[in-house]
Amino acid sequence: MNHCPPDPHNHEPIPGDDRPPKRCPIPSVPHLATGALLRYYRLQANLSYQRVQERTGISDRRLYGIELARRPLERDIARTLLDIYGAGQEAQAVTALLSGGHMHETHHQVFQRSSWMMALKAAAQEAVLLSSGPLRLAFDLAAPAAPIPGRAQHRCRTMLLLHEPALDRTPVQQLARLIALIQRRALTVRLVPGNLRVPEGLLTEWSLTAGITDTSAAECRRRQLYVRHTPHTPLARNGQPAHSDRQMIQLAALRARTPLDSVHQLRQAASRPRTRTTGAGQSPARTASAAKRLA
Structure with a gap:
């Protein structure tokens, strides 16, 4: 279990996060890594934030925050984005990683890929x-x-x-x-x-x-x-x-x-x-x- 210090500048609850009533100032490992993966595949697909918004309804501001682990990421949203980017093969691994909630330490085979x-x-x-x-x-x-x-x-x-x-x-x-x-x-x-x-x-x-x-x-x-x-x-x-x-x-x-x-x-x-x-x-x-x- 992780014991995360609260962020003194932001006490809002995080919708969709499995754990904390308070926001940790350090991005969790699952959200940090998955955000990087989503950004990577979006750029590989040559899609702008605006194009993604047109296809999913996810605002450019929200998507930017997801990619930088500044906004919470639900598993169904991650799967939708991966399908649009042509990277649906990563959906199972992303789902498993995000299932751990807010963590600062994780063993997972995805980091070998x-x-x-x-x-x-x-x-x-x-x-x-x-x-x-x-x-x-x-x-x-x-x-x-x-x-x-x-x-x-x-x-x-x-x-x-x-x-x-x-x-x-x-x-x-x-x-x-x-x-x-x-x-x-x-x-x-x-x-x-x-x-x-x-x-x-x-x-x-x-x-x-x-x-x-x-x-x-x-x-x-x-x-x-x-x-x-x-x-x-x-x-x-x-x-x-x-x-x-x-x-x-x-x-x-x-x-x-x-x-x-x-x-x-x-x-x-x-x-x-x-x-x-x-x-x-x-x-x-x-x-x-x-x-x-x-x-």
Whole structure:
């Protein structure tokens, strides 16, 4: 159960919310994530707020508030919007997520899906990834998003805090791909010293402020969502339950090497001969040579 502090500026009850008689100042995880998903699919469908209002009767102001988790979202409204956006396949997952009510911590498989990850990326001005490897998810999140017709390309500033010990067990091809992403300015990498204990897998911090005018530090903190990608079920948290995740990322960023030093170390690691063949079956000499060409 979540114990949420009341919002001193707003004591109105929230229609359709399962829990609080008072409004929590921190958006709940289900509404924050679902709002980002609805915004993502609306933009993919190239629909304006006005077009959606014409088809559903939902005012542009209300829809804007739903997408930013500032207004309550009923499950039937979410299903209607997803059908209009051509994303009805997400309705079951959204219904299950919203059924939990106002929560700041939830385990749900949707946070492993590429569609939800891309939705968070499209709603974020900034993302920080803390990883001890493997890097597959980091590559997916750093890759440029497909352009949306008639819209300027949204760019999410993405930083990867990579634990140094991961360099010795990462295939050369992946290190070379990391260097290529840095060169294209799609990603900033900072290496975290090995003497700092980093949790296994990937921890992401999303600042979901795309589409709003107030991007103050306080608003960014209020809209931060943390997702731990564990081997079994991902864990999404914000507000007070995310305190330990926030501290871990802040400590890693404080201790991390500069981007320039990190790139230098990445190039050195990619150029070192490996004692085993890599996934493509190349010899150590050949993989080292390929990495040098990229450098």
